[in-house]
Amino acid sequence: xxxxxxxxxxxxxxxxxxxxxxxxxxxxxxxxxxxxxxxxxxxxxxxxxxxxxxxxxxxxxxxxxxxxxxxxxxxxxxxxxxxxxxxxxxxxxxxxxxxxxxxxxxxxxxx
DNA sequence: CGACTGACACTAT
DNA sequence: TATAGTGCCAGTC
Numbered sequence: 001x002x003x004x005x006x007x008x009x010x011x012x013x014x015x016x017x018x019x020x021x022x023x024x025x026x027x028x029x030x031x032x033x034x035x036x037x038x039x040x041x042x043x044x045x046x047x048x049x050x051x052x053x054x055x056x057x058x059x060x061x062x063x064x065x066x067x068x069x070x071x072x073x074x075x076x077x078x079x080x081x082x083x084x085x086x087x088x089x090x091x092x093x094x095x096x097x098x099x100x101x102x103x104x105x106x107x108x109x110x111x
Numbered sequence: 112c113g114a115c116t117g118a119c120a121c122t123a124t
Numbered sequence: 125t126a127t128a129g130t131g132c133c134a135g136t137c
Contacts (some may be wrong), residue, residue: 007133007134007135025119025120026118026119026120027119027120030119030120030132030133035132035133035134036120036132037120037131037132037133038119038132038133038134039119039120039132039133040116040117040118040119040120040132040133040134041117041119041132041133041134041135042118042119043117043118043119044116044117044118044119044133044134044135045118045134046118047117047118049118057118060118061118062118062119062120063119063120063121067118068118068119069118070118071118072118073118
């Protein structure tokens with residue numbers, strides 16, 4: 001039950017650094033935490049992020065800019081609503097101008 | 112200890 | 125260009 005969650009915390013730390021109106025991909029986060037091949041784990045961590053509302057999981061999407069996890073949110077289009085609230089345009093569960101809104105996570109040395 | 116799962120990514124056909 | 129299959133790592137059963 002995600003008690004140690006050491007790996008997850010790293011993911012959360014990065015996701016929390018995502019500025020409003022910006023989004024990032026699982027792979028980008030995975031690399032940021034040093035687990036380039038663990039993109040799946042990032043999503044897995046997001047699943048556990050439900051216990052931590054400090055993690056804006058709605059800003060995390062797959063490489064296609066698709067809101068893959070929207071299905072896991074409260075219900076239907078909550079994730080999309082949150083993104084639009086940030087100023088991000090979402091159409092068909094997909095982020096518009098995703099490439100422009102894409103934000104590359106960077107781990108701060110002096111965390 | 113072995114096998115299955117998972118909000119992905121990449122390569123091959 | 126689209127679809128299918130495999131690989132990856134970590135966690136849980």
